[in-house]
Amino acid sequence: MANTNVREVYNAVGAEAVLTERTDLRYYLTDFESSFGYVLIDKNGAYFYTDPRYFEGAKTALKGSDVEVRLYKGPLTDILKPYKEIALPLSTTYYNDYKKLSDAGLVICDSEAAFKKAMAFKKPYELDYIKKACEITDKSFLSLLPSIKEGMTENEVAAELEYLMRKNGASGTSFQTIVAFGENSSIPHHETGFRKLKFGDIILIDYGCKVGGYCSDCTRTFLFGDDKKHSRFKQTYEYVLNAHMLVKENLRENMTGKEADAIARNYFKELGLDKFFTHSLGHGIGINIHEFPYLSTKSEDVLLNGYVFSDEPGLYFEGDFGIRIEDTVTLSGGKAVSLTNSDKKLIIL
Numbered sequence: 001m002a003n004t005n006v007r008e009v010y011n012a013v014g015a016e017a018v019l020t021e022r023t024d025l026r027y028y029l030t031d032f033e034s035s036f037g038y039v040l041i042d043k044n045g046a047y048f049y050t051d052p053r054y055f056e057g058a059k060t061a062l063k064g065s066d067v068e069v070r071l072y073k074g075p076l077t078d079i080l081k082p083y084k085e086i087a088l089p090l091s092t093t094y095y096n097d098y099k100k101l102s103d104a105g106l107v108i109c110d111s112e113a114a115f116k117k118a119m120a121f122k123k124p125y126e127l128d129y130i131k132k133a134c135e136i137t138d139k140s141f142l143s144l145l146p147s148i149k150e151g152m153t154e155n156e157v158a159a160e161l162e163y164l165m166r167k168n169g170a171s172g173t174s175f176q177t178i179v180a181f182g183e184n185s186s187i188p189h190h191e192t193g194f195r196k197l198k199f200g201d202i203i204l205i206d207y208g209c210k211v212g213g214y215c216s217d218c219t220r221t222f223l224f225g226d227d228k229k230h231s232r233f234k235q236t237y238e239y240v241l242n243a244h245m246l247v248k249e250n251l252r253e254n255m256t257g258k259e260a261d262a263i264a265r266n267y268f269k270e271l272g273l274d275k276f277f278t279h280s281l282g283h284g285i286g287i288n289i290h291e292f293p294y295l296s297t298k299s300e301d302v303l304l305n306g307y308v309f310s311d312e313p314g315l316y317f318e319g320d321f322g323i324r325i326e327d328t329v330t331l332s333g334g335k336a337v338s339l340t341n342s343d344k345k346l347i348i349l
Contacts, residue, residue: 001064002031005118006039006046013116015087017042019080022092023288024138025115027213029057032061038072040079048077077104087111116292120284120328121306127330129212130285130308133170134339136209138217140164141342148203148224148349153194154179157205165209174208174215174289185221186322188279188314200227204320208289208328215289217310218340219326222347235316236273236315237323237346243267244325244344247281251311253334257281257299264313265297273315282310305331308339 006029010018018037020026029039030048030309037058049072050058058069077100080086086101090110102108103335129152144161158177165173181197197203201224208217215293221237223230243264251260261281264346268274280296283289293301295309303309312326327340 002063002067003046003066003123004031004063005048006030006041006067009114009118010041010043010046010113011226012118013087013109013111015109015111016085017080017083018087018111018230020089024087025089028287030058030062030065031213031215032058033060033190035096036072036074038079039067042083043237047272053118059254076110077101080104080106088114097349102107102206105295114204118173119286121304121310122286122330125212126286127212127308129214130216130328131339132270133174133209133211133214133216134218134341136165136168136170136211137207137218137328137340138207138342140168140170141205141207141220142220143168145347145349148197148268150197150199150224152197154181154184154192154197155194157197157203158192158207161207165207170209170211171213173209174217178204178219180207180322181224182205183319183321186316186320188316188322188324195242197224199225200229202230202233202323204294204324206324206326213233213287215285215287216340217285217289217312217326217328218342219312219314219324220342220344220347221323221325222349224349226348233321233323234346239268240272240313240315240323240325240348241264241291243342244327247311247313248327248329248338251303251331253303253305253331255303257293257295257301257303258297260295260303261297261299268313268315276315276317277313278312278316279312284309303331305334309335311338 045086046067085107153176158179182201204221206219263295284291306328314324316322329336
C-alpha cells in the first residue's frame with residue numbers, strides 16, 4: 001500500500017479543495033509515479049484522476065490507501081463544479097490553466113507554502129528511502145574507482161557509475177551525472193563530455209541516485225595518479241575539506257540557511273579565497289534534488305530537525321581546476337548527520 005500525505009497537506013492548506021497536476025507533488029501525495037494525472041482532495045476524501053496508461057497500475061498501487069483512483073474523462077472544470085474554492089501551487093501553474101478555472105467562477109488560493117513545509121520535514125519512511133539511496137551512492141562510487149582507466153572519457157565514467165547505481169538497487173539517477181576531468185573541474189556544473197582521462201588529471205564527480213522516488217546527492221574530487229605537479233591542488237583540497245567539516249561540526253537546528261552558508265564562506269574569507277566559492281553551500285533534498293530549504297548567502301530558511309540537505313562547499317579557479325566535496329546530510333538531535341559516508345580524504349588512484 002502506498003504512503004500518502006493527502007490529509008496532512010489538505011489540513012495545512014485550509015481551502016475547500018486542493019488540486020495538483022505537478023509531477024513531484026502528485027508523487028508526494030500518492031507515492032505513485034506517473035506523467036499525467038490530477039490529485040484532488042476535499043473534506044470527504046482524495047481522488048487521483050489519471051488516463052488508461054496508469055489507471056490499472058494506480059488502482060493496484062493505491063489499493064487500501066486513502067486515495068481513490070478514477071479514470072480522467074475531463075474536462076477539469078466539470079470535475080470541479082461542486083467547489084467554490086480551489087488551492088493550486090501557483091508558482092508552477094500555467095496562466096492559461098489558472099484563467100480557465102478562474103473564468104469558471106472558482107476562487108483560487110495558493111497551496112505552495114503547505115507543500116513546501118510538509119515536504120521539507122522527512123517522515124521515517126522518506127528518510128529510509130534517502131538513506132538507502134545514499135548507501136547505494138557510496139557503494140557504487142567505491143566500486144567505480146578500480147574501473148577508471150586512462151583514456152576513458154568523462155561520458156564513459158558517468159555511464160559506468162550510473163550502471164553501478166542501478167545494479168546496486170537504484171531506480172535511476174537523481175540528476176544528470178557530472179564527470180569533469182582536469183581543467184573541466186573548474187566549471188561547477190560542467191556538462192559531461194568526451195574529454196579523455198590522462199595520468200595526473202583531477203577528477204570531479206557529482207552524482208546521486210533515487211530509491212522510492214527520493215534522491216541522494218554527493219560529490220567527490222580526487223586525482224588519477226600523482227604527477228607531483230599538484231601541490232596547490234592538494235593544499236586547496238584541504239581547505240575545502242576543512243570548510244565541509246566545519247559545517248558539520250557547527251551547524252545547528254534553528255540556524256538560517258544564510259548562517260549555515262557563512263560557516264564555510266567565512267572560513268574561505270579568512271584565507272582570501274571566498275571569491276572562488278561561487279555557489280551556495282547547499283539545498284534541500286527529497287523527491288526533488290533541489291528543494292526547500294536553501295543554504296545560501298540570502299536564505300532566511302530556518303533549518304529544523306528532520307530536514308535533509310547538502311553540505312557542498314567548493315573552490316573554482318577558471319581554466320585550472322575546481323574542488324567540491326559534498327554529502328547529503330540530515331538534521332537530527334539538533335546537529336548535522338551525514339548520510340553519504342564514503343571517505344573524503346584525498347584519493348589518488
